[in-house]
Amino acid sequence: MQKIEINTTQNVSIEFEAALLRDRILAFIIDFLIMGGASIILSIIISIAFTSAAEYLYYLFIVPIIFFYSLAFETLNHGQSPGKRVMDLKVVKLNGAEPRSSDYVLRWAFRMIDIYLSFGVLAAIFIGSSNKNQRLGDMAAETTIIKIKPAKALRLNDIININSIDNYKPVFPEVKKLSESNMLLIKNVIERYKAFPNQAHREAMRMLVSKVKEEINVDQGSSRDIDFLQTLIKDYVVLTR
Template sequence: MQLTINTTQNVKIYFNQAPLSSRIVASLIDLCCLIIYCIGVFIFWNSLDLSSYFSDDLTIYSIILILLLPAVFYSLLTENLFNGSSLGKKIMKLRVIKLDGYHATFADYLTRWIFRSIDVMIGSGVIGLLSVIFSDKGQRLGDLVAGTAVISTKSNVNLESTIYQELDDNYSVTYHQVLKLSDNDIRLIKEVMNDFKKSRNHKLLSTLVTKIEKTLGVKSKNSSHLQFVDIVIKDYNYLSQQKA
């Protein structure tokens, strides 16, 4: 199912909505990670016999609780660290994004984490599951409040929809700052360019160029907006292929 997002510049961007099955598998992977971590903490504690170093139970329980805090904040920490993906989401190629097309912020991840207790903990996840099923954009309660959604980052197989471009080995890079962008950013840029070629909406193109310049911290060195965007895409392709 495709998810359509209208940006603040009234540009339509299309994402693949995360399948429910993929989200369930991602959640199970995350649960396994949490279980492994908690078991690891108790093995570490018992193997070093740390209880013998403390005289009262309150101190022991407090220290164990501190060691388990990463598990409590797991989704908040991983989504903030991996740009909207927990370990499970990363494996299943899922990501949290804002409904305005921009990257989610720490505040958004925090909101999702706070509402996780209602979505996932209460009723063994039934509330979150029903919310995802009946929401138009597949959002659980935390997503609805944060204004986020979970998308699939899996690429379509046809070459036109990918970021790949064939370039000569002696290609000269103009904007090295393009590595601040991600594969998904380049894919979105290509989608906006495809929309421009159909509509010839120059305001749309100008807005795209302004956004790219602001993100990269550069000013266009090219004679036209079209040439600038084309070179940005080529530069990213060349540099990312060199890194691979």
């Protein structure tokens, strides 16, 4: 899976999973079907209920749906159209900032060249050849599309193997206050830090430790952040199995 490294305005490097061309195409197809379905249903309603003004109402309601569908959803839904949401994709800025309305407008303006006039061939070529999986609209707006959920799902049973718990005494029994999803998040943070031990993941771990300590009201003592989190995972498995 291709990774995209984004340098934030604080000069912190964060790594994301790049959206596959296949996923972007599927998201586009889903959006096209939704947009087409809504247009057809609205056309039928207009033709039946407003026969005399049908042509005027088509231009008033249906044309804006077709032209502004992606722009409206991405702007109002933080970089996600319904198709992108289904495929767990999101538009992000390469500098780590939140995309502005002007960025979404710029991406949308290039859709005519990238997708419609070239039947998507131009977009596919640029996405496939770009280091950050960008079509022309992304390059102009300095954006790209990432996968917001990991490709491989984790299960709690995969977290840790403890052969014997008879002689193990949990260090932080308060960990039972946390949920299974909390523990999976902790596991993900640990794994990402081990795979990419950069400043961004170190900071993410530090923030997670601070949040967990506040949530369950414990003191990690002199243990390192990663040791503290690994102990929490072990305690949780022992106390909940």
